[in-house]
Amino acid sequence: MDHVDRILAQWNRERPDLDVEPMGLLGRLARLRTHLAREIEKALAEHGLNSASFDVLATLRRSGPPYRLSPGDLIATTMVSSGTMTNRLDQLEKAGLIARSHNPDDRRSVIIALTPKGSALVDEAVTSHVANQHRLLENLSTDERAALDGLLRKFLGDFE
Amino acid sequence: MDHVDRILAQWNRERPDLDVEPMGLLGRLARLRTHLAREIEKALAEHGLNSASFDVLATLRRSGPPYRLSPGDLIATTMVSSGTMTNRLDQLEKAGLIARSHNPDDRRSVIIALTPKGSALVDEAVTSHVANQHRLLENLSTDERAALDGLLRKFLGDFE
């Protein structure tokens, strides 16, 4: 009988005409994600980052040398709008973690590159971020993680 | 080989020293939640609501007659800060969906009540919201839903 169960019980009493079973799964997913996001923000804050800025730096870092992508590339992998990405890049540029330059092959386009400072920071941040992720999953067994990951993969497949 | 798998493959190439396995599960959870949240916002928008305002109205509605709770009660169930709740209540009051009144037993406290208009709207909205939730889960079998819900319940238990 967790928090979500209590919500379902209330709906069953007040609106017995509704089959609210899916609300349990979706509610738990949403609440869980909120808790996890807060934990992750806390860990990244120790490096002066939030998950928004980290996502951009991490996408550049894992793309490999020369650590350059266009804003459009970054938008495609991060699920944010172009306005959001412009804002993120503005902040990161101001902080000296990325640099913008023109793309000589397409003058509409911009090249975003990790600066040495950005590269060093993201390497440090990702190490502790991954350690934090291990901690967040520590109470799930190997089998449980595999089962959960498999179900999430299938579910996510419905949307992308 | 989904989007998240590609991210993990990149990290394995660029940072083979890291065990990024947890990132798969957590990444899928985060992406899935983003997709689901967008679908849910779309459905609620048809009633002039967003998930923030719906959550408040729904919490009042399912609490049962007389459909009254304090802001503190609402904060406790919705995982938002007091500032956020004040803002939500301001919007809902302006829209005529809830009304504020003083609690005669504790003058620090406020009573938030669903207006008839708010009550009618949330009853309509929750019906289509639940139908939408059924749609979002339609590609998962009964067994898969039960397994996923069970794992999410256990995982969520680590945080609340």
Next chain:
DNA sequence: TGATTTTATCTTGACGTCAAGAGAATCTCT
């Protein structure tokens, strides 16, 4: 009773996000 602490709500200021649209460059197709 009176001083202190706690509780409940609201205010303020900053931040991240998005939708809509603008501006500039490239592509397509005749």
Next chain:
DNA sequence: AGAGATTCTCTTGACGTCAAGATAAAATCA
């Protein structure tokens, strides 16, 4: 070559959220 469609990025304005602090009332306890 030229016109129109498309692509890429940035700008603007609105919104939701939070942390920190203000305000007011109630509870605690000397």
